[in-house]
Amino acid sequence: MQYDDGCEEREYHSLNADTIAGYLEETGSFASFFDHYEERPSQLDLVRAITHCFNDSAIGVFEAGTGVGKSLAYLLPAFEWALANKVRVVVSTGTINLQHQLIDKDVPDALKILGEKPDMPQALLIKGRQNYLCLRRLMQTVQEPDLFTQEAEELAAIQKWAQTTDEGTRSALPFMPAPGLWVKICSESDNCLGQRCPFYTSCFVMKLRKKAEKAAILIVNHHLLFADLASRQDGAGYAATAVLPPFHAIIFDEAHTIEEAASSFFSHTFSRYELNRSITTLSRVKKGKNVGCLEKITAVSTKAELMPVIANALTKTQAAYAALEAQALNFCGSVSSLSFTQVPAAKTAALLALCKDFAGELNKLNNALAVLITNAEPNDDPRYEDAVREGGIALSRLQDIAETLEHFFQWTQQPDYVFWIEKMQSPGGEVPRFNQTPIDLADKLRHAVFKPFDTVIALSATLKIGNSFSFWMGRTGLLSFSGKEVRTGTFDSPFHYEKNVLLNIPTDAPAPDDEQFQAFVNTAVARLIEITGGKTLVLFTSYESLKQTCAFARSELPDMEILQQGEDDRSRLLHTFKEHIDSILFATTSFWAGIDVPGEALTHVILVKLPFAVPSAPLFRARADAIERKGGSSFMQLSVPEAVVQFRQGFGRLMRSQTDRGIVTLLDKRALIKQYGRIFIDSIPKTKQCFASLQEIVYNIESFLY
Template identity: 30%
Template sequence: MAVEYVVVDVETTGNSFQKGAKIIQISAVVVKHGRIVDQFTSFINPGHPIPPFIKELTGIYEDDVAQAPKFSDLADEIFHLLEGAVFVAHNVKFDRSFIAGELKEAGFSNPIVQTLDTVELANILLPEAESYKLGELSDQMELEHDHPHQADSDALATAELFIQLLEKTRKLPLATLEMLKQLAKKLNNSLFYFFDSIWQEKSREWELLPDHLEQFRGIVLKKKELPALEARVHPPVYPKGRQEKSRLLEQSFGQFEMRSGQLEMMDTVYESFTCDIHAVIEAGTGIGKSIGYLLPSVYFAAAAQEKVMISTYTIQLEHQLLEKEVNILSKALPFSFQAALIKGREHYINMFKFEQTLREKESAYDETITKMKILIWLLYTETGDIAELNLSSGGKLFCKRICNDRTMIQQNDPWSSRDFYLHSRKLASQADIIITNHAMLVADMEHEGLPPCDRIVIDEAHHLEKVVRTKLGQVLDYNKIKFLIGKLGTSDKKKQLSRLNHCISRLGELPEIHTFLLDQYISDLEAETDDLFSMLGQLIKKGKSGRSNSKRQKLRITDSVRTSRSWFHIQVCAERFLDFHNRISKGILERLKFINKHQTMLPPSDLAFMEEMTTFWNQWENIQRQIDPLISGSDSKEVIWLESDQTYLPMRTSVHRQPLHIDWFLSEQLFAKKKSIVLTSASLAANQSFAYFNRETGIDSFNRIEKAIDSPFPYGERVKMFIPTDLPQISTTPMTEFAEIISCHLAAIADAAEGRMLVLFTSYELLKTTYELLQDSNALEDFLLLADGVSSGSRNRLVKSFQQFKKAILFGSGSFWEGIDIPGDDLSCLVVVRLPFSPIDEPLTAAKMDAVKSSGRNPFSAYSLPEAIIQFKQGFGRLIRKQTDRGVFFVFDQRILTSAYGRAFIRSIPPVQYEKGPIEQLIPSVENWLEKK
């Protein structure tokens, strides 16, 4: 007999039935035999007014419910509709609580026994979905959903989603279903019955796995295959002329017009490779930079039978290159080539570890869900890249447990032939083009991990120095140490030392350092951690570093700090900390060495634990290297600083170390060892010179080609810059007062531009204050205001929301100055609140300026100014993203007009018209300029 499902959605006057909220609309869709057979919908009179927010959200008003029945009038019908059926909803607890509550008030018992939550099901069965919200799932799966937040539309969309999830489940292999239902037992009975009923149904027939799947050690996964290598009879000849290149690309791009800048970039990259010389190329917005370096890279790799590596700043850009530009070239070029993407091994799942976790008797909810979604993902993932999964915070912690950072059992790993990281290495070994990221590239310079490659293109090269500094640096925070101490333990069977002792006992060994001693050392270390970080936090507070209105304080550890009485006490505490840490380390290492020596005698479950333990040991051992600088003297080659959120001492206190200069590292490990490195970005030059960039990266001592290729966009016709002259100097104005003034200016500009504004800040505190002032004033009540760090969601989510509303304003800081692509009418007004100079009290900035000054140069002109100009150019680049875009560019910082260096910022961007004056005089010009569209 087929199971009957009733998919329900309710709209209510609030979030809690217990607090008096009532149902105002109900819809129930009956699903049987995998299809919709009926739908019941009705407005319901709640007996009290509908709150304004609910009216706006749902579009349901008093007129809609005034003549509608009360819930008690429909209770009998709803009871019999739900009786004996499986109750399904998107966020089932919410809908179930309201219906059960309303039925009870009407004198009925609760007919709902089994429930299914489509949020939970989608989480498991759609492991890569960007979001599990109904609206976004509807878009992703092309479901009919015309009126979000109305019960009839929501219930229908949920029913269609449920049917698709049901069909997906029925197509799963039996072995996968068996594992899912066993894991579901740990969650709830209804989910177990769901998977079990489908397993029972499928197990009646003989199953033959599709050719692309295999079952290994009980787990079904996609087979790994290496693409066939095609022999090239004749090496391809790089197309020299413009027409020849255009003919190639227009086959894939349609009406393709080769831009002179893109042609120049292609030829420069090819010259760099063929002449074994480095190159620095600034490629303005709109040149087509990715194809500009990919096409010559592919031709060179194919002709010379050498690999070319492409390094990008973010993993997102890696995937974009592989899935978009590489795909275009593969269709356009008259020969075949192979491209492969490779990341650090910690990005890939370790199948042996994962297999062993499936045998754990107990696990937290998030861990269990993550195990289930990985079982689904394994059926189609080709990469095993954890980044493909949409994970909760608990899921991310679980994946850290099973990531591919093994070092102990490599020779005995039964999964080695199916290892995802090793497979990615094989793909890279036979590829012409290897795509990676800066962090992996830097890691490879220290530890060989990538295939040998003498020619590399580094895109977004203005980030290279920052990535190197971060990778070579160290961060140690209170929570990290406490987390590692918490994982140790000796009495709890789940803790690391307890499990180590269990392994030791299997081998009949008695450790030299007894367990009770380690227990005492762990307790002592925990106390010393609290003392140390409390003192560090108090030192920051006493130093009053950072801005007075900022909760996040920083303190650079200088010679004067090290000679203070407070620092002496910190040193003494740090020495005690290290003493207990070293005693614990000795006990751990003793056990690890013995187990490693006899690992062939251990069962698989213990071997999997030893993999986890190796990861733990590497993190634990690293603590000493990070605490040492607190005890040892200062090092002129590095900068050390403390950070703390003063609201949460000492929990939010951390110690940071970074090298002061990284030019030597890149010079020795990159430019001296490789034949040709191409560094490219839209922003490398400052004041028409590459001197700053070359010096910071260390390429200044090597022969190189330098090219600054202008953007093809007609900026003079498409952009106008405005500089209000009725704003005070921010440096001499209290922040709250300045925020009030710019709020008024932003409101006036928003009305003129009808929203579509991106406002860039250098200070998060000023951003937050300005945002709150505009929200509270209702000056922009018709506009959607979105703020980085205030509004919920990632940067990409905020940008997507911004694009969905015509009258929207996006407040951004930090990463919003670059990497955001909002073409067309979605963005027509860009505001830079302040020229992006790094605060002089930033520890790294202060240390670098001191170093520049000690070398006899001017720290402002040699460091601060060029750094700010490059950032300013990045911000300006957000406005025009395609040939037909048009917009206005506001600069609120008076220094662009009043200072001697202000002209350097204006010269750094393409020539555009600009107008200055009081805001009330500028607004008509803004309206006039934007109407010219």
């Protein structure tokens, strides 16, 4: 099937919305797969709404509750649209789990529903390039002298696996390779030889690209999509292949996370990892031998006399960065992150002074390297050609760091960005990262997403605050958008929340800022998980609070299996929680969304506090300040809406299937006593409610369950 890759205006063949919805009716083809099939009116309405958006080149912003069946509701129109109009559609998700669910389950179902048709479109899952093995880099690493024993063993296993794997992705490996090893052998866009590569015909990425050119539906995640869109904004254009082949329509699933994903691709960052990666490419010693590329470059450069200058510059650059790192950690002090506007001017000036020292040494290194590499003459010798190319890549990456530093020096002239330092944990301790992030992404999203594409569909179970889409639409640039029609719609969950869910809030809980609150949480959580016999997900907003409560629960309930985030890999924790029915999982931020535990294994969700963002977090503070400068209320226009979305995600962990039944307990009574608290309660489905003392709640849970 050939797809029209031109992006000029064209005339489309409209689809019949009722026909497509009919596939999912009681008399439709999907019903024939089941002994007992019950159509979902909200799903049928969503199919029609999405189909009309395709027909009218409109933007659709749709909230679809859990259980609506939104995947099939958008896949069926997407396949039919691609087939009728020979155009490509991108489906973008927020999580890898959903990507795999789509390609493994929902896409096959959609194709079965549509039946055998001539020229049936294909769907393809595409991951970020670094997820794929590079055969050339694998062979280079295999030939590297004196590999460490563990590294050599893993490498031998990967080399054997590479001969039989079809897709060459890290997730397809039967084991998880060491991160340091995978970095050496994965595919990189700026380290690709293209058709000049001796492994070009067997390259996993090139095979994927050929498949992508033939596929109608590309299933990606938000980060990969924004990498593509950033490339198009930077000059690749919309009619050519960038990271992805050209496409005409986007469907965002889990659309509530697109602002966060876009933020990383419109930001500039650097840390010691980016610096050391380039420096070790140039010069590193392994078991007494220099295995960097500088020596080979020097051997074929007519400016070989620069080698001592470069060696000296490398040493001084690393020393300058070490001094800058120490100052950056001092800049942050005891907090995890701070922006330039959150500290006294003298503190920022001291940091920038060391930034300039580092930039000065880095520029000396870059200038000398550029002359050495430009004057290299490898004379078609592959060994030296590879070294010169690797040196050029390292130089380009170092120049990117230098360019970002220039932005930092001009931070006062860039009010639309927040410049901030964050501390990251590493095996050797805390490491600072330097960030430049746009405060408001609305305009960027309008120009990168909503204007260029004919149809954009945004779907999630949590796009509204109360009854309004205004917060999400304002953050993403759609609130005052006039480029094309924007339609909104709500498609309610078919699950029986009023009958099957009990919502508790203890009225005798201390306020979260009361010093007695943590002790109350410890006691309450232990009593609540005991009464439900485990089967509980406990969600915190603070890891320190989590550790204290988890330790207390383990001491009080030694016979219960209590799992703690941070003590094992996330996926293994989830697997254990699902398989061991009576277990309890204590978790923080990343578990409030994107996890799916249907059935008895998750009977009770405990939300310790309303999930307000840390008010001092640099990006949040900058956005709050921008609202205040315009005369608004940052609490009501930012803090509360963000917390409501997160709260709804946490609440949504409980009901994952039609037969699920259980309890949600919120230990934060601000939802009852604060004026804004009603917004949280009104933003979730109607349930049974028990707003009473903890003792009464325990009795009520027992009556509800048993």
